[in-house]
Amino acid sequence: MVARRGDDPAGDSTGDGVVHPSMDDAPYALDGDLTNGAPLLDAVVPAARERARAIPEAAVARLAVYLQVLSEAAAQDTAVISSEELAAAAGVNSAKLRKDLSYIGSYGTRGVGYDVETLIQEIGRTLGLTRKHSVAVVGLGNLGHALANYGGFPGRGFPVSALFDVDPDLIGIKLGGLPVDHIDDIPEVCGTRDVTVGVIATPPGAAQEVCDRLVRAGVRCILNFAPVVLQVPDDVEVRKVDLAVEMQILSFHVARRADRLATDGDSRVDQAVGQ
Amino acid sequence: MVARRGDDPAGDSTGDGVVHPSMDDAPYALDGDLTNGAPLLDAVVPAARERARAIPEAAVARLAVYLQVLSEAAAQDTAVISSEELAAAAGVNSAKLRKDLSYIGSYGTRGVGYDVETLIQEIGRTLGLTRKHSVAVVGLGNLGHALANYGGFPGRGFPVSALFDVDPDLIGIKLGGLPVDHIDDIPEVCGTRDVTVGVIATPPGAAQEVCDRLVRAGVRCILNFAPVVLQVPDDVEVRKVDLAVEMQILSFHVARRADRLATDGDSRVDQAVGQ
DNA sequence: GCCTGTGAACGGCTTCACAGCG
DNA sequence: CGCTGTGAAGCCGTTCACAGGC
Numbered sequence: 001m002v003a004r005r006g007d008d009p010a011g012d013s014t015g016d017g018v019v020h021p022s023m024d025d026a027p028y029a030l031d032g033d034l035t036n037g038a039p040l041l042d043a044v045v046p047a048a049r050e051r052a053r054a055i056p057e058a059a060v061a062r063l064a065v066y067l068q069v070l071s072e073a074a075a076q077d078t079a080v081i082s083s084e085e086l087a088a089a090a091g092v093n094s095a096k097l098r099k100d101l102s103y104i105g106s107y108g109t110r111g112v113g114y115d116v117e118t119l120i121q122e123i124g125r126t127l128g129l130t131r132k133h134s135v136a137v138v139g140l141g142n143l144g145h146a147l148a149n150y151g152g153f154p155g156r157g158f159p160v161s162a163l164f165d166v167d168p169d170l171i172g173i174k175l176g177g178l179p180v181d182h183i184d185d186i187p188e189v190c191g192t193r194d195v196t197v198g199v200i201a202t203p204p205g206a207a208q209e210v211c212d213r214l215v216r217a218g219v220r221c222i223l224n225f226a227p228v229v230l231q232v233p234d235d236v237e238v239r240k241v242d243l244a245v246e247m248q249i250l251s252f253h254v255a256r257r258a259d260r261l262a263t264d265g266d267s268r269v270d271q272a273v274g275q
Numbered sequence: 276m277v278a279r280r281g282d283d284p285a286g287d288s289t290g291d292g293v294v295h296p297s298m299d300d301a302p303y304a305l306d307g308d309l310t311n312g313a314p315l316l317d318a319v320v321p322a323a324r325e326r327a328r329a330i331p332e333a334a335v336a337r338l339a340v341y342l343q344v345l346s347e348a349a350a351q352d353t354a355v356i357s358s359e360e361l362a363a364a365a366g367v368n369s370a371k372l373r374k375d376l377s378y379i380g381s382y383g384t385r386g387v388g389y390d391v392e393t394l395i396q397e398i399g400r401t402l403g404l405t406r407k408h409s410v411a412v413v414g415l416g417n418l419g420h421a422l423a424n425y426g427g428f429p430g431r432g433f434p435v436s437a438l439f440d441v442d443p444d445l446i447g448i449k450l451g452g453l454p455v456d457h458i459d460d461i462p463e464v465c466g467t468r469d470v471t472v473g474v475i476a477t478p479p480g481a482a483q484e485v486c487d488r489l490v491r492a493g494v495r496c497i498l499n500f501a502p503v504v505l506q507v508p509d510d511v512e513v514r515k516v517d518l519a520v521e522m523q524i525l526s527f528h529v530a531r532r533a534d535r536l537a538t539d540g541d542s543r544v545d546q547a548v549g550q
Numbered sequence: 551g552c553c554t555g556t557g558a559a560c561g562g563c564t565t566c567a568c569a570g571c572g
Numbered sequence: 573c574g575c576t577g578t579g580a581a582g583c584c585g586t587t588c589a590c591a592g593g594c
Binding site: 331332333334368369370374384385386387 | 584585586587588589592593594
Binding site: 128157158241 | 307504
């Protein structure tokens with residue numbers, strides 16, 4: 001779920017994406033097309049990461065899931081996996097999985113399957129996990145505490161390196177080995193620790209203000225847990241995780257299910273969905 | 276993000292959301308989202324609540340967001356709001372907003388706008404918020420604690436009415452006024468307290484087991500915070516909120532942005548995306 | 551005149567089905 | 573013969589643009 005000025009949220013979210021989740025605007029072209037004829041690059045640039053050539057947003061979200069499943073597989077010493085197996089474990093159908101993987105290149109072996117380690121490498125590269133991303137958590141209530149204590153987000157590579165709040169009782173103490181700073185220090189601290197991702201876990205009323213500060217400090221990616229739609233410049237990426245929204249979406253499905261049972265007093269069985 | 280057997284996540288994430296995302300599926304927003312479980316049917320059925328007539332999953336996620344914004348507006352005594360205003364506040368364009376609202380009926384006044392209270396009512400009805408949903412939280416680590424202490428999820432209507440864990444040190448003590456029960460008691464407790472939504476905040480290794488127990492206890496809606504793809508029967512709705520996935524999606528965008536700057540060594544300014 | 555509601559056009563994502571290769 | 577990789581078809585959601593009321 002990306003929410004940017006004049007655009008859309010959820011997505012889903014997701015699920016989205018959320019999204020949650022999810023699900024929003026234009027795909028991501030390396031561009032370099034349109035404007036110029038474009039046969040160029042590749043050849044010239046060191047084998048120019050031809051990767052990242054227009055991967056649909058929805059596919060990106062799934063790639064992250066595949067990565068998770070592949071890590072599990074690797075932990076169990078599975079060296080090779082077929083599209084069918086991986087798809088089942090990730091909860092998608094195999095055609096979609098193969099299509100998704102094809103966006104990042106051809107790393108499978110026909111008649112055999114995919115090498116787990118290779119896929120992990122390539123998906124990681126595509127998702128930009130080769131660089132480390134410093135994370136700042138702002139707002140240390142219940143949720144903020146939980147996030148801070150994750151101590152380096154699950155799926156390593158996202159070390160939390162700064163904590164902020166306004167509560168004088170919190171400033172200066174350490175949480176998970178990190179000192180808590182006042183949000184007035186966001187510019188300085190974010191600068192010196194090279195923070196690239198901001199996580200907002202403040203009460204709703206403070207979220208926009210905090211967001212503005214982060215943006216002013218140069219943070220261009222924000223994960224927002226506050227139940228507020230943040231207004232940001234076009235070059236800032238926001239993803240929103242909203243528990244109330246998630247619950248309401250579930251609620252909708254409960255209601256729909258109930259309606260169905262009520263109205264379908266007749267024969268027809270729910271043969272819905274099934275890929 | 277809806278994930279069901281043989282279907283897709285993110286979501287939004289969401290799509291997300293979720294959700295999603297996306298996020299979805301998903302995504303978180305998270306996910307991405309997406310995945311419309313509602314196929315054809317209806318039609319024949321009497322004239323039955325013609326509402327719930329195939330509302331796109333993505334639209335459902337956004338309706339929840341509109342509801343949030345509308346509540347804020349109501350709190351500030353705004354009685355009427357135009358599609359343009361509401362859209363701006365929700366971060367979508369007005370055409371999409373009007374289309375979304377049209378799915379639930381015609382509650383606006385041409386030349387004027389929408390009555391805030393009426394919209395709140397109708398969206399709430401559509402999302403099934405007229406019924407109360409009892410929530411059970413399983414797994415009381417950092418995140419679970421945070422969720423339990425929310426004490427009735429934000430956006431009222433989702434009272435947490437049961438807590439479960441396996442840690443003997445936790446069983447029996449009270450958190451936010453609720454006693455912690457052992458997960459062996461899930462069937463009984465969920466039954467007597469009429470739990471309709473299960474929230475899984477356990478370590479990844481325990482998630483599937485806990486999920487199976489909830490499902491066996493009759494819970495048909497699950498919000499999963501564990502970084503695992505749950506396998507469930509077709510009639511169970513799962514939404515996944517995965518912090519690692521959200522971070523990785525953000526990471527992808529950071530990387531893409533960096534690539535752009537690197538390859539666009541020339542003139543062309545980033546005029547991308549735009550609402 | 552203004553703003554809502556909506557059919558139709560558009561575009562992106564998913565699904566299909568098979569060609570291609572090991 | 574099996575499984576990947578992918579053009580093409582189909583579907584679904586978004587955007588457009590204007591008809592319809594107030």
